[in-house]
Amino acid sequence: MNPLRKQRLYALIAVLIGSLLATWLVVSALSENMNLFYSPSEILKADIDENVLIRAGGMVKQGSIEKSKDSLNVRFTVTDYQNELIINYEGILPDLFDENAGVVVRGNLKTDGSFKAIEVLAKHDENYMPPEVAKLIEANG
Amino acid sequence: MIPEFGHLILIVHLVLSLLGGTLPLLVVYANYRSLEISIKKLSVTLFILITISFLSLIYSFLVDDFSVAYVAQNSNINLPVYYKFAATWGAHEGSLVLWILAMNAWLIGFIFFTHSKDKDFLATVFSISCQVIFAFSLFTLFTSNPFERILPIPPLNGADLNPSLQDFAFTVHPPLLYFGYSGLLIPFAIAVSAMLFKKDTREWASYSRPWTLLSCSFLTLGIALGSWWAYYELGWGGWWFWDPVENAAFIPWLLSVALFHSLITSQNRGVFGKWSILLSIFAFATSLLGTFLVRSGILTSVHAFALDPERGLFILAILAFFVIGSLLIYSITDFGHVEENKYELTSKEFGFLLNNLLLVVLAISILFGTIFPLIYEAFTGGKQISVGAPYFEIILFPFALALGLLQGVALYLSWGKSSSFSFLPRLLIESLSIFSLIILILFVLFDNLYLSSFATIFLASWILVGTLQITKKRNLSYWNFLRKRLAVTFAHAGMAILTIGVGVVSSYSLEKEIILSPGDSTEFSDQTINFQSIDDLLGPNYTSKSAVVSFDDGSGLSNILTEKRTYLPSGQITTEAGIQADLFKDLYVSIGDNLQSNIWSFKIQIKPFIRWIWLGALLIAIGSFLAGVKQFKRR
Numbered sequence: 001m002n003p004l005r006k007q008r009l010y011a012l013i014a015v016l017i018g019s020l021l022a023t024w025l026v027v028s029a030l031s032e033n034m035n036l037f038y039s040p041s042e043i044l045k046a047d048i049d050e051n052v053l054i055r056a057g058g059m060v061k062q063g064s065i066e067k068s069k070d071s072l073n074v075r076f077t078v079t080d081y082q083n084e085l086i087i088n089y090e091g092i093l094p095d096l097f098d099e100n101a102g103v104v105v106r107g108n109l110k111t112d113g114s115f116k117a118i119e120v121l122a123k124h125d126e127n128y129m130p131p132e133v134a135k136l137i138e139a140n141g
Numbered sequence: 142m143i144p145e146f147g148h149l150i151l152i153v154h155l156v157l158s159l160l161g162g163t164l165p166l167l168v169v170y171a172n173y174r175s176l177e178i179s180i181k182k183l184s185v186t187l188f189i190l191i192t193i194s195f196l197s198l199i200y201s202f203l204v205d206d207f208s209v210a211y212v213a214q215n216s217n218i219n220l221p222v223y224y225k226f227a228a229t230w231g232a233h234e235g236s237l238v239l240w241i242l243a244m245n246a247w248l249i250g251f252i253f254f255t256h257s258k259d260k261d262f263l264a265t266v267f268s269i270s271c272q273v274i275f276a277f278s279l280f281t282l283f284t285s286n287p288f289e290r291i292l293p294i295p296p297l298n299g300a301d302l303n304p305s306l307q308d309f310a311f312t313v314h315p316p317l318l319y320f321g322y323s324g325l326l327i328p329f330a331i332a333v334s335a336m337l338f339k340k341d342t343r344e345w346a347s348y349s350r351p352w353t354l355l356s357c358s359f360l361t362l363g364i365a366l367g368s369w370w371a372y373y374e375l376g377w378g379g380w381w382f383w384d385p386v387e388n389a390a391f392i393p394w395l396l397s398v399a400l401f402h403s404l405i406t407s408q409n410r411g412v413f414g415k416w417s418i419l420l421s422i423f424a425f426a427t428s429l430l431g432t433f434l435v436r437s438g439i440l441t442s443v444h445a446f447a448l449d450p451e452r453g454l455f456i457l458a459i460l461a462f463f464v465i466g467s468l469l470i471y472s473i474t475d476f477g478h479v480e481e482n483k484y485e486l487t488s489k490e491f492g493f494l495l496n497n498l499l500l501v502v503l504a505i506s507i508l509f510g511t512i513f514p515l516i517y518e519a520f521t522g523g524k525q526i527s528v529g530a531p532y533f534e535i536i537l538f539p540f541a542l543a544l545g546l547l548q549g550v551a552l553y554l555s556w557g558k559s560s561s562f563s564f565l566p567r568l569l570i571e572s573l574s575i576f577s578l579i580i581l582i583l584f585v586l587f588d589n590l591y592l593s594s595f596a597t598i599f600l601a602s603w604i605l606v607g608t609l610q611i612t613k614k615r616n617l618s619y620w621n622f623l624r625k626r627l628a629v630t631f632a633h634a635g636m637a638i639l640t641i642g643v644g645v646v647s648s649y650s651l652e653k654e655i656i657l658s659p660g661d662s663t664e665f666s667d668q669t670i671n672f673q674s675i676d677d678l679l680g681p682n683y684t685s686k687s688a689v690v691s692f693d694d695g696s697g698l699s700n701i702l703t704e705k706r707t708y709l710p711s712g713q714i715t716t717e718a719g720i721q722a723d724l725f726k727d728l729y730v731s732i733g734d735n736l737q738s739n740i741w742s743f744k745i746q747i748k749p750f751i752r753w754i755w756l757g758a759l760l761i762a763i764g765s766f767l768a769g770v771k772q773f774k775r776r
Contacts, residue, residue, distance in 0.1 A: 092733035
């Protein structure tokens with residue numbers, strides 16, 4: 001084979017193998033690490049396995065935050081102004097977590113209908129609202 | 142008056158950048174020689190104008206002119222002076238002005254440091270850059286004017302700068318990052334002009350290389366500072382979150398690294414010409430795309446920018462115009478003579494080809510993960526998802542592995558064909574020895590071995606030996622080493638050090654959340670943690686609860702201060718983490734909630750080798766800076 005063609009063939013083979021491997025990697029990594037977002041109303045309707053990691057969110061209901069006095073357990077309610085969802089979390093909450101503020105949590109929906117959060121994301125500054133929550137308020141507000 | 146003056150100057154700058162974006166093209170393509178202008182003078186004028194405009198904005202901040210809406214939103218009478226100054230680029234509007242200033246600075250650099258006899262070519266590069274600068278100025282004036290007034294009744298006091306931005310690293314991080322992003326404008330303009338002029342690959346690559354290296358250096362520093370800032374300011378000890386905004390900076394970084402490696406090949410061998418052009422276009426495009434993603438608010442991100450869909454559309458329009466325009470030129474241009482130097486599988490060229498393939502495919506995979514939530518939402522009628530950090534980690538690992546293995550042998554390869562692979566056994570043996578040494582040190586320091594860190598540590602040793610060994614093998618004199626190998630040694634050794642840091646931090650980090658009242662202590666790893674005291678403090682613009690927590694590992698006591706601050710103007714609460722840093726491990730404590738009377742929760746962490754990540758990044762930045770500067774001397 002002519003050396004120039006050979007050289008192009010090498011490059012082509014490298015690109016093909018590379019992109020095939022990358023596609024396979026992307027698809028498999030994505031299918032395992034895609035977290036769907038649910039509003040409290042959607043959670044009521046959806047059928048979600050206890051082991052599937054999901055995200056949920058809404059506004060923290062006024063007066064619903066119960067902090068334990070001797071452990072890091074916290075329980076609070078998020079609402080989309082139609083339905084509510086009780087969230088349990090063990091850990092230190094972000095500084096901007098508060099009543100009547102938007103919040104997104106990541107974790108699992110338990111069979112009793114409560115949510116066990118492994119991560120709580122509050123908004124990052126006073127004016128910022130997680131887009132998911134902003135859309136909820138727009139839709140139901 | 143001063144804000145109006147700044148505003149006016151910004152408008153003059155807009156008009157002149159439009160002239161700069163059109164006149165030279167008329168001269169070159171329609172041959173209206175009578176319209177010929179001095180691009181040197183015009184570039185200096187543009188730079189002076191934008192600097193004056195930026196200074197007027199700084200002035201408005203320093204004198205607390207709250208009739209200027211942007212100042213009122215981002216400053217406050219009680220804000221310390223240094224932060225008033227830095228607040229100028231603390232939000233969207235001001236950072237855009239800084240961005241335009243950075244683009245102008247790069248353009249001046251290019252005009253004055255590029256020695257080419259082809260004046261028409263230089264004028265075209267200048268003109269294309271001016272078009273981008275014009276587009277950004279238009280965007281600033283029409284959607285994000287920083288000089289807008291609140292009249293007739295201005296507020297008495299401002300709303301304050303976001304407290305988490307009141308910090309040293311923050312004040313330096315954005316300018317460096319913007320310089321990095323905007324520097325990619327020059328390779329882009331050179332690539333488009335090179336197509337229009339059918340420039341010889343070797344020639345245009347030599348113009349482009351220094352600017353790509355310098356942008357890459359600034360991007361590296363900017364990203365590293367951002368990571369460092371997030372580590373201590375966000376209070377939870379992570380150094381990389383795979384947040385869309387971080388990805389938006391990481392993607393152009395990967396492409397700029399790919400680009401300057403490709404340019405080395407183009408300049409020395411005349412090959413990869415078209416590829417380098419495409420990369421220049423896409424490196425620039427992704428730096429704009431990052432801006433779009435961050436400032437349109439379409440992705441969930443911890444980075445808060447005032448969000449406005451109109452702005453998003455405007456940036457998208459700028460992006461579309463320049464990318465589609467340059468790709469059109471690419472598709473209709475007949476490139477003329479293309480050099481066809483032959484290379485074998487064992488050649489340096491093929492090494493660079495693999496390097497580029499890996500970097501670009503990695504960049505695409507990260508981009509895909511970043512925008513996938515948007516695609517998903519569009520196709521499922523509004524169902525929202527997020528892509529978790531594990532996605533990016535799974536993707537990154539095999540690419541980093543392949544890139545690292547390649548990096549270890551890359552410097553030994555020769556152009557065309559490598560004749561001997563006798564270096565391999567020695568490389569392997571020496572890197573295994575370094576690997577064992579590091580493992581031994583880790584075992585002595587932390588009494589523990591984690592298999593999960595072995596791969597990264599071996600990779601780091603492999604890169605390090607591959608980088609240092611070749612320098613020894615070449616038998617260069619001290620002076621020649623400084624001249625020829627210093628830059629690449631810095632950059633590649635930096636990569637090795639960063640890799641060690643990442644490997645050790647991700648395996649050896651420890652963390653625990655605890656509850657203590659003053660005087661209580663608890664055991665954590667080999668440390669005794671004692672909550673010493675908690676006091677009220679008063680800062681210039683905040684009140685704080687500041688706790689002293691001591692760490693005792695038997696050999697000495699370290700007292701670390703951590704604060705829960707309430708910033709007065711906004712009432713916003715921030716956590717100031719306390720960190721005792723040294724080269725081998727950081728002791729990290731951040732105060733949590735007040736559970737009852739004097740009982741507080743804390744998060745304590747031990748972060749081994751985390752400094753190595755930023756140290757490595759610093760070396761990479763120095764290396765690429767030196768490499769860029771070296772390119773000027775050569776001509």
